[in-house]
Amino acid sequence: MELTLPDADPQQRRDLARSQWFQYELYRGGALVYSSGHLRLRETRRNDAGELVVSGSP
Structure with a gap:
């Protein structure tokens, strides 16, 4: 899986770089x-x- 995110938040980038795991959710029209x-x-x-x-x- 590859996610592309806007890089507007330096803290988010640092937090992700230090992480071992991540999880994501996709929404459409406000519904998961x-x-x-x-x-x-x-x-x-x-x-x-x-x-x-x-x-x-995984």
Whole structure:
């Protein structure tokens, strides 16, 4: 799984870089449509647009 997030919050980037696990939820129109299980953090990096990219796997 790879998430691309706006990198507007330096604290969020530091917290994710120190994490071992993460979980995410997807919403559509305010309703929860998917909740992931725990994913082991594999990588955090910035893409060419400066966005934060977080990779993880079960």
